[in-house]
Amino acid sequence: MSLKGKIALVTGGSRGIGRAICQRVSSMGAHVYINYVSNPAAAEETQKMIQGAGGRADIICFDVAAGEQVQDAIKQITTAAGSLDVLVNNAGITRDGLMARMKESDWDLVLDTNLKGAFLCAKAASRVMMKNKWGRIVNITSVIGFTGNAGQINYASAKAGLVGLTKSMAREFASRNITVNGVAPGYIVTDMTSSLSEDIQEKIKAEIPLAALGTAEDVAGAVAYLLGEDGRYVTGQVLHVNGGMYM
Numbered sequence: 001m002s003l004k005g006k007i008a009l010v011t012g013g014s015r016g017i018g019r020a021i022c023q024r025v026s027s028m029g030a031h032v033y034i035n036y037v038s039n040p041a042a043a044e045e046t047q048k049m050i051q052g053a054g055g056r057a058d059i060i061c062f063d064v065a066a067g068e069q070v071q072d073a074i075k076q077i078t079t080a081a082g083s084l085d086v087l088v089n090n091a092g093i094t095r096d097g098l099m100a101r102m103k104e105s106d107w108d109l110v111l112d113t114n115l116k117g118a119f120l121c122a123k124a125a126s127r128v129m130m131k132n133k134w135g136r137i138v139n140i141t142s143v144i145g146f147t148g149n150a151g152q153i154n155y156a157s158a159k160a161g162l163v164g165l166t167k168s169m170a171r172e173f174a175s176r177n178i179t180v181n182g183v184a185p186g187y188i189v190t191d192m193t194s195s196l197s198e199d200i201q202e203k204i205k206a207e208i209p210l211a212a213l214g215t216a217e218d219v220a221g222a223v224a225y226l227l228g229e230d231g232r233y234v235t236g237q238v239l240h241v242n243g244g245m246y247m
């Protein structure tokens, strides 16, 4: 229970990888705030799962890409819970297409959600963490930010950008005992990947040395390591969870 008494916010915590992270962070003893933007039913289901296991969870709806909403949300959390100690920037979207056909609006939406959203949340949360002289931030990037991918120029740019954000923040905040790390999943079974055809999923598996897609729990385990006592001396790193597809 190395996060006992701590307050955690997981963006996009309502489903997929975010849900598994919420459950794991709760099992480590934290009071979890589950963020979502459009689907309250999924957030309520996650809350029920955590409460059913004896954990404490609240739901907070806001768009990570909207500065004012982010500031209001962090204020709401710190007013109600008294602190904010852990932030997992997990909210993410894709809007795929080859560059020649990619709309400017799809570039903007993906960069705003995946990259600017993490900056806005981390900026607001770090103010509280600096006062506490303790904090843990984990940014969920992607293997695609390291390898690139045809048809995902917006997503790859945003996820590569998150690596720069992670390392720069780690340097800026280390003196306040705030660690900032990244986790880069490979292909994980969630709503984001279930839309891929079986044919594409088979091709992906063929490129993975461990020959299978990962689970949301595989990613949550890496996040737990970085948030827990075992990860206390680790900062500015990106932990790859990808079955060996990128080494």
Ligand SMILES: NC(=O)c1ccc[n+]([C@@H]2O[C@H](COP(=O)([O-])OP(=O)(O)OC[C@H]3O[C@@H](n4cnc5c(N)ncnc54)[C@H](OP(=O)(O)O)[C@@H]3O)[C@@H](O)[C@H]2O)c1
Residues within 6 Å of the ligand: 011, 012, 013, 014, 015, 016, 017, 018, 035, 036, 037, 038, 039, 040, 042, 062, 063, 064, 065, 089, 090, 091, 092, 093, 113, 140, 141, 142, 143, 184, 185, 186, 187, 188, 189, 190, 191, 192, 193
């Ligand atoms: N799945 C993979 O294979 C994979 C691989 C590498 C990296 N990742 C990264 O892992 C993270 C989670 O992926 P996932 O597959 O679990 O995604 P997912 O199942 O599609 O869930 C996305 C989550 O993000 C939330 N969200 C989306 N836009 C938001 C916004 N503007 N503000 C607040 N919340 C927002 C969604 O809330 P609503 O339901 O309310 O819309 C949902 O909770 C993402 O950053 C993704 O890029 C995933």
